[in-house]
Amino acid sequence: xxxxxxxxxxxxxxxxxxxxxxxxxxxxxxxxxxxxxxxxxxxxxxxxxxxxxxxxxxxxxxxxxxxxxxxxxxxxxxxxxxxxxxxxxxxxxxxxxxxxxxxxxxxxxxxxxxxxxxxxxxxxxxxxxxxxxxxxxxxxxxxxxxxxxxxxxxxxxxxxxxxxxxxxxxxxxxxxxxxxxxxxxxxxxxxxxxxxxxxxxxxxxxxxxxxxxxxxxxxxxxxxxxxxxxxxxxxxxxxxxxxxxxxxxxxxxxxxxxxxxxxxxxxxxxxxxxxxxxxxxxxxxxxxxxxxxxxxxxxxxxxxxxxxxxxxxxxxxxxxxxxxxxxxxxxxxxxxxxxxxxxxxxxxxxxxxxxxxxxxxxxxxxxxxxxxxxxxxxxxxxxxxxxxxxxxxxxxxxxxxxxxxxxxxxxxxxxxxxxxxxxxxxxxxxxxxxxxxxxxxxxxxxxxxxxxxxxxxxxxxxxxxxxxxxxxxxxxxxxxxxxxxxxxxxxxxxxxxxxxxxxxxxxxxxxxxxxxxxxxxxxxxxxxxxxxxxxxxxxxxxxxxxxxxxxxxxxxxxxxxxxxxxxxxxxxxxxxxxxxxxxxxxxxxxxxxxxxxxxxxxxxxxxxxxxxxxxxxxxxxxxxxxxxxxxxxxxxxxxxxxxxxxxxxxxxxxxxxxxxxxxxxxxxxxxxxxxxxxxxxxxxxxxxxxxxxxxxxxxxxxxxxxxxxxxxxxxxxxxxxxxxxxxxxxxx
Amino acid sequence: xxxxxxxxxxxxxxxxxxxxxxxxxxxxxxxxxxxxxxxxxxxxxxxxxxxxx
Numbered sequence: 164x165x166x167x168x169x170x171x172x173x174x175x176x177x178x179x180x181x182x183x184x185x186x187x188x189x190x191x192x193x194x195x196x197x198x199x200x201x202x203x204x205x206x207x208x209x210x211x212x213x214x215x216x217x218x219x220x221x222x223x224x225x226x227x228x229x230x231x232x233x234x235x236x237x238x239x240x241x242x243x244x245x246x247x248x249x250x251x252x253x254x255x256x257x258x259x260x261x262x263x264x265x266x267x268x269x270x271x272x273x274x275x276x277x278x279x280x281x282x283x284x285x286x287x288x289x290x291x292x293x294x295x296x297x298x299x300x301x302x303x304x305x306x307x308x309x310x311x312x313x314x315x316x317x318x319x320x321x322x323x324x325x326x327x328x329x330x331x332x333x334x335x336x337x338x339x340x341x342x343x344x345x346x347x348x349x350x351x352x353x354x355x356x357x358x359x360x361x362x363x364x365x366x367x368x369x370x371x372x373x374x375x376x377x378x379x380x381x382x383x384x385x386x387x388x389x390x391x392x393x394x395x396x397x398x399x400x401x402x403x404x405x406x407x408x409x410x411x412x413x414x415x416x417x418x419x420x421x422x423x424x425x426x427x428x429x430x431x432x433x434x435x436x437x438x439x440x441x442x443x444x445x446x447x448x449x450x451x452x453x454x455x456x457x458x459x460x461x462x463x464x465x466x467x468x469x470x471x472x473x474x475x476x477x478x479x480x481x482x483x484x485x486x487x488x489x490x491x492x493x494x495x496x497x498x499x500x501x502x503x504x505x506x507x508x509x510x511x512x513x514x515x516x517x518x519x520x521x522x523x524x525x526x527x528x529x530x531x532x533x534x535x536x537x538x539x540x541x542x543x544x545x546x547x548x549x550x551x552x553x554x555x556x557x558x559x560x561x562x563x564x565x566x567x568x569x570x571x572x573x574x575x576x577x578x579x580x581x582x583x584x585x586x587x588x589x590x591x592x593x594x595x596x597x598x599x600x601x602x603x604x605x606x607x608x609x610x611x612x613x614x615x616x617x618x619x620x621x622x623x624x625x626x627x628x629x630x631x632x633x634x635x636x637x638x639x640x641x642x643x644x645x646x647x648x649x650x651x652x653x654x655x656x657x658x659x660x661x662x663x664x665x666x667x668x669x670x671x672x673x674x675x676x677x678x679x680x681x682x683x684x685x686x687x688x689x690x691x692x693x694x695x696x697x698x699x700x701x702x703x704x705x706x707x708x709x710x711x712x713x714x715x716x717x718x719x720x721x722x723x724x725x726x727x728x729x730x731x732x733x734x735x736x737x738x739x740x741x742x743x744x745x746x747x748x749x750x751x752x753x754x755x756x757x758x759x760x761x762x763x764x765x766x767x768x769x770x771x772x773x774x775x776x777x778x779x780x781x782x783x784x785x786x787x788x789x790x791x792x793x794x795x796x797x798x799x800x801x802x803x804x805x806x807x808x809x810x811x812x813x814x815x816x817x818x819x820x821x822x823x824x825x826x827x828x829x830x831x832x833x834x835x836x837x838x839x840x841x842x843x844x845x846x847x848x849x850x851x852x853x854x855x856x857x858x859x860x861x862x863x864x865x866x867x868x869x870x871x872x873x874x875x876x877x878x879x880x881x882x883x884x885x886x887x888x889x890x891x892x893x894x895x
Numbered sequence: 896x897x898x899x900x901x902x903x904x905x906x907x908x909x910x911x912x913x914x915x916x917x918x919x920x921x922x923x924x925x926x927x928x929x930x931x932x933x934x935x936x937x938x939x940x941x942x943x944x945x946x947x948x
Contacts, residue, residue: 211937234931283921291914298906314899321903 187418188265189249190432195242198228201249203239206262208232213261220255227252236403238266265418265432275402282395285333289388292329293381296322297872300381304869312374319371319378326380330364333387336394352531352572355538359567360386366564377561382568382871389573389879397580400587400597419451420444422494440497444488446649452484454495461490463650485791489650491671526604526840527579530847534572538854542566545862558864566861569871570854574882578846581886586839594808594823595832602819604843605803606836608784612732612829613775613797615789616743616753619807620725620826623790625651625717627658636713640705643668643676643687651703652676652687654717675703683708719749721756728826729757735833737786742766742774744793771797788829790814805829846882853878 193200208217214232217239221230226245232238241252249265256263299318303310334357341353363379363386370378421429422441433451436442441457444450450462456476464474464486476482482495546563550556587597597603614620629637641659644652646668665678665685675688685707686693693704695712706712732739740761743750750764763774775797778785787794787801791814798804799817806814808823815821822828857874860866866874920926 211934214931214934215938232931233928234934235928280921283926284918287914287917287921291910291917295907295910299903317899325907 187250187430188253188263189430190418190435191265192249198242198244199247199249201241201252202266203241203253203256203263204266205232205237205239205256208234208237208261216259217256217261220259221252224252224255239263275398279395279398279402282336282391282398285336286388286391286395288329289333289384289391292325292333292384293388296326296381296384300378300868300872303378315376316371316374319367319380322378322380323368323371326384327364327368329384330360330387333384333391334360337387337390350531350535352527352535352576355535355567356386356390356571356576358539359383359571362564363568366560370561377868379564379568379868379871382868382875385872385875386568386571386573389875390576393577393580396584400580400584403587403591420448436497438497438499442495442497443492444495445492446488446490448488450482450484450486450488450495453498454482455498456480456482456493456495458493459490460488460493462486463489526843526847527575530575530850531572534575538567538570541570541858541862548862549864562862562864562866565866565871566858569857569861569866569874571875572850573875574846574850574853574878577879578850578882578886579843581883582839582842582846585886586835586842590820590832590835593828593831595828595835596821596823598819598821602803603836603839605784606786606805606819606832607840609786609803609833610737611778611783612737612739612786612788613778613801614739614741615787615791615794616741616745616750617719618790619788620741620753620757621719621721623719625654626720627654628716628718629658632713632715636705636707638662639680639685639707640687640713640715642680643678643685643705646670646678647676651715651717655687655703655715680707721753722826724825724827726757728830729760731827731830732833735830735837737833742771742797744768744771744791768793768796772800775800786833787818805832842886842888846885849882849885850878 188201188203191201205217208214214234217232218230221227221239221241224243224247226247227241227243229240229242231240233240239256253263253265299322303315303318306315337353337356337360340351341357344351344354360383363383367378367380367383370376418430419433419436420443421431421436422443423429424441428443436452440452442452442454444460456478458478460476460482462474462476462482464483481498542563545566546559549559549562554562583603586603590597617623627637632640637655637659640655641662642665644655644659645662645664647653647670649670665680668676668678670676671688671692675686675692677684677686677688679685685705687703687705690704690712693706693712695704695706695714703715703717704712705715729739740763741750741754741757742763743753744766745764747764750762754760754762763770766774771794775785775787779802784802787798787804788806789798789804790807794806795814795817798806798814804818806818806821808821820832822832853874857866860870
């Protein structure tokens, strides 16, 4: 038990939205042969202790037959029979301290997993062929001069018999991609690869049939083996990034409660919402689709508009997806399905940003665009040159083929994916989920940071301003507040600490709490609820018997680590500014607390994107950090973007990486990205150097299959080792 | 040299055995959860504890 116990403390504070309990995964339960089956995404599990706790806890539930957690991707597969509600499983995990959300098996994960297995199988076949052909080739090289021509030809034929099917099977990945690119009139890295591999194989068959001395069977399969390693790592990184993005989206609690005409409730997946559905929004629930409120309510729109004060909505007003219900349950009629529930403006801006971003050219792509024509013309020139100087056709072809083989972009194709997967793996351990490989490159070159305020620099949850409330009042208000799950009540309970709860607290949704304190009636709630003059500047009032009502004010608190994190960014040479949709005085306060950062307040989503355009015009490469729906446009338009783990899913999908655990990770991401970029440039530099030495030797005709084998493997291994080298600033 | 006729098939057979083992492992999902496999051996499932003899 010691190992299991030593690992306590693993579950961290859930970083998801405040006030949203375990979402009901019921819509994602599948029936299979009399069993119920459900796949949940569990966040926070990372050791044997977590594994034992989660599997043990779920198996202890009645009727559960199987519970197996995949620790690598955080999926928990549960099979059970009987009446156990799915909600209970999610709640069990929540109680153990892990975030859990339903995983939608239709999210395309299966297809990418199959692609990954295909690459892995191809890699295995190429590896098998490379090992066996090399075994025979080494005998040929070692026996040069002693071995009879017949034996040599026999060994070559056996090599060919292994290599040709292996190339046909494992090379498909490259041939298909190269053919696809050529048909569109473009050249990608797979064109020289396919050309080198097929020419080498074809030439070797001819050479063997003629009883020649040199065959390149080993080169063609070894080449494929190395390249497939790079390709597999790349696919793995993309799948993991994709899965991480999916899981984060799932954690947003994408379910809703639909009310039938007869008043019965049914939990459905957010994707099933249709326009005109009657929805019931529970207290603390996040609205999944744009809707028209049918009752009065109080919503937190900080993720939609950046405004940190709750907004009171009357029946008939529109509430946008992403708002959190702070009041009692209310009904609403959906205006659109969840997928269409984006303000049209934001959707358009997102699209514009995506187009801009896809125009970004990766370093590897730039390298290839110089590399491909150079290599091909060098090989062609070598062929023509030797032919012109009177060499026999056979020799000229041999030299051209060996030039193509020795310059094949092995190091180039390995250089980028290995660096990226190593960097992504390190970031993953720190709770930063990277969306794509080229995100790293863009993050590395950013020099100016634009922060959103609410939820990014601040906690995004209210904190009581304790100074203007007497200790007595606070203690009494807390007796009521402890009975409620309303965010403001919880803020009071948090400020007062642990203590007693008043007997028989009655909660009137949307208005407030009432209880008897020492024989007198105490009320905690809105101005109307306690009979205070209605003023806008206090969100909550407390009144004991007939005493004057006491206003309670709340503020959105700066994150504890914000100052240190921004200092770290400054040390990296980054400038930063705040662009927020919140009111002037609040933004100014936060900016002052951060040492007088530049700020813009009351910025609409359009203002935010305009600011980013202006920065771009100044020649700055901007990193946008934001969490709200109002930031989504800016996030997709920025040179690079980051979103915190509690952000809207739209914002998360618009950004390059999602970080959890706090602002320190913004600087950590930049550091890791810069380190990765340095490694990548080193590797490209090395590949260039290698080619500069190898090409003249090949063109001069000194390259034999033995030299090619050594040069190729040596350069690939060196590049891989350089990528794996730990960075100076990395943890551990 | 006739020993080659015997040794080469043996070498190839060994290689093929390895390849089949690998493809079997890929197909049956042995590489799906490397981290879980590493951690699972640390989980104590002896409950109740077996009596000491």
